[in-house]
Amino acid sequence: MRTHILYPNYLNPDGNGMSIGGIQTYIANLIPVFRAEGYEVHIYQRAERDFTVARDAAIIHGYRHKDNFSYPLFLYLFDRARQDINPQDDLVVFGSEACVVPCPGYRSIAIQHGIWWDIARPGKCSGLKYLYHFLYKSRMAWCTIKRDALVGTLVCVDHNFVNWYRALTLYPKNKLYVIPNFSETPDTLPHKDEPPLRIIFARRFNTYRGTRLFTHAIMRILGEYQGIEVIVAGTGPDEQYMRERLEKLPGVTFTTYASNDSLRMHSDKHIAVVPTTGSEGTSLSLLEAMASGCAVICTNVGGMTNIVLDHYNGIMISPDEEELYQALKELIGDAALRRTLAARAYDTVCHSFSLDIWRSKWRRIIREARRD
DSSP states (O other): OEEEEEOTTSBOTTSSSBOOSHHHHHHHHHHHHHHHTTOEEEEEEEOSSOEEEEETTEEEEEEOOOOOSSSOHHHHHHHHHHTTOOTTTOEEEESSGGGOOOOTTSEEEEEEOOOOSOOOOSSOOOHHHHHHHHHHHHHHHHHHHHHHTTSSEEEESOHHHHHHHHHHOSSOOSEEEEOOOOBOOOSSOOOOOOSSEEEEEESOOOGGGTHHHHHHHHHHHHHHOSSEEEEEEOOOTTHHHHHHHHTTSTTEEEEOOOGGGHHHHHTTOSEEEEOOOSOOSSOHHHHHHHHTTOEEEEESOGGGGGTOOBTTTBEEEOSOHHHHHHHHHHHHTOHHHHHHHHHHHHHHHHHHSBHHHHHHHHHHHHHHHHHO
16 A cells, blocks of 8 residues: 655755755654554655655655646646555545646545734735735635545544635535644653743744744844843744844754754743744744743744633733833733743643654544545
8 A cells, every 4th residue: 555645845856855844844743643554645746857765664756847837846746746645545635725637536634733824914005905915815715625525534633724715515425524733742841941941932034934023023022131042943044134134143053953852942942932923823933832841932823722722721922012122021920920821831732632642643534534
């Protein structure tokens, strides 16, 4: 039996090294689950040149293809995979629902990683500009509904998407499951030495990940408090913006880390900030920070609302600079609250979002798909 996973950039286009991202991490952790269920795993992706390599207990096939309207990339990858698919025994897995193509006659699963067209536009918007953005978002929603109807099983990472999907789809034909994202968990709650107080922002540096919200709020904080260390961990297109404003401030450090090193990166930090403005499922970064014993501040965006109860296991705010600034001030000034939120955050991940729970839920779905 084989599992055929379609995703455009699991490895880098040259086939050397894994591409960085949450979906790539998700697929990497899914491979051993399929292997344990007796499946050989094949991944099909975009490439600079055709290649086939063995990595992470999977076989990755890269294909060079010029994406165009008449023959889009995902249809091309499925056509290449179809040559090796046994419809009686094999599973087709779309690593993201954006990859879905028609696949009648095959056992198919798509992974829905959260609503991604919900990013608000800054400033005022009216007239034709408003109409354009309204129609754009409506089209993205409609395309999602149409794509998701093409697969037999849809695995969603948060209830936010499922509630939206049910509201707009009169007669869902596929099976819907919610399997939230996950984190590995240390055996015990990490101990945090104080002082100095350490605040971390560990995300890819995209504006919709809250880079500018964090930058502006932390500049205000560092103007009022001394002896605080701020760690900005990651890379991305907004890095120059952040460096120009933060790198010269005392106590600020820029660094990078591998995705599998997130727990260590967070292990000695007291406060973790996840200020996403849109396009978020059950955030891996948030869960890893909680598992590492950080007091977390997150925004009420996407699937993060399925994880944090405000002032129980973290602080939840709107994606707003003033609210982030006030939340940081609250945690900086209240060590007892930080410790309470951190302990509850750790317990939340252990009991509801651990890697073992995630694997167990996926095994049940794989077995059900095999019986269909």
